[in-house]
Amino acid sequence: MLALQLCTPLAVNAEEPDFYAIRMELYKKVEATTNIPWYYLAAIDQYERNVRQSRRDLPKADGAIGIYFRPEEWAGLLNPNLTDENPASIQFFDGIGIDGNGDGKASFKNDEDVLHAFANYLLSYGVDHDNLKIGLWNYYKRDKTVGIIIGKARIYKHFGRLDLESHAFPVPLRSSYSYRNTWGDARGWGGRRIHEGTDIFAGYGVPVRATSYGIIEMKGWNRYGGWRIGIRDINNNYHYLAHLSGFAKDLQVGQIVEPGMVIGGVGSTGYGPPGTSGKFPPHLHYGMYKDNGYTEWSYDPYPHLKLWERQERKKARKHK
Ligand SMILES: [Zn+2]
DSSP states (O other): OHHHHHTSOOOOGGGSOOHHHHHHHHHHHHHHHHOOOHHHHHHHHHHHHHHHHHOSSSOOOOSSOOOOOOHHHHHOTTOSOTTOOOHHHHHHTTOSOOOSSSSSOOOTTOHHHHHHHHHHHHHTTOSSHHHHHHHHHHHHOOHHHHHHHHHHHHHHHHHOSSOOOOOOOSSOTTSOEEEOOOTTOSOOSSSSSSOOSEEEEEOTTOEEEOOSSEEEEEEEEETTTEEEEEEEETTSEEEEEEEEEEEOTTOOTTOEEOTTOEEEEEBOBOSSSTTOBOSSOOEEEEEEEEEOSSOEEEEOOHHHHHHHHHHHHHHHHHTO
């Protein structure tokens, strides 16, 4: 009986739809008809998907595309029929919805229609970087959102692919380090009232590495964090690494990073004017924040660190 149970076949990967391939095909299709580069479309789509995942007031995406339009946005504010799929009446009521796949219907449940609708909106501004930025600003009315989307577009363009989900542990696994779950502890060396992060203790100068594909959003000195760096990943997460001994050579704000790339060293900087260090044992403060389109909040990085550590160990074993 037990043997039979063990023989139950596992889910076969090949049967799952390859969302990356489906999405890329849609982006390229829309790029071909609008001249809007695919990586901007990918960035908007990914931003909206992430926002939907982190908010309860928005329905979950059920197709390949994550962009969400409210019914009144799609059909037009004064349209008496909020589920209108007639392209002509939607246009009459100034709705954003269009028929992108040529089936005669403008459906907000159709991936192609939805992606085309956003692209069509942007087209009224222009297809070069500056005009796309203006179009995004007028749509979202939030600098941070525009910044996050532009950052994602640069990451996608740089790597030329959508699958950017792998991770690395922030310090090399062969180095000697220790950490434990201290989420919410009243005291920590993070410089906040409640400790918003995990402290990874390691020797001074041990390499600190990027954990995700992302873009450097902030780099510099702060009274509490010392030398610190902020990286925005492809999923609207902000990774905050503090108390560094220094930064990797030539590292710049706006630079694109990938998992495992050395960005600095473990240190003990902070709690004083620039250059102050040594007031506590060397460690890396690792914080994670999530943006949901309105606000950004801190959440516990510990389970993620544990996962990345495990994944990297597994990968290393495989390559031996
Ligand atoms: Zn800390």
